[in-house]
Amino acid sequence: LQKASRSLVKNNSAQAVTVAASSTGAAPAVTIDPSEQVIPAGESATFTVTPAENLATDTPYPDNILFADKK
Secondary structure, eight states, X not given: OOOOOEEEEEXXXXXXXXXXXXXXXXXXXXXXXXXXXXXXXXXXXXXXXXXXXXXXXXXXXXXXXXXXXXO
């Protein structure tokens, strides 16, 4: 059984910024690719979120994704 990946799009309406994406769960249930990228002003970037390989099927794994500007 293959676990499906999902794409998240982060829009940037301000100046160019480097954005880091991370899982905030105690035991992260996902991987995020890329974990960091530059988003130019007025553009968007796509992050791919994939369930971790070691997760059992039919079990909920709550997790949050944090997008943070790197200064």
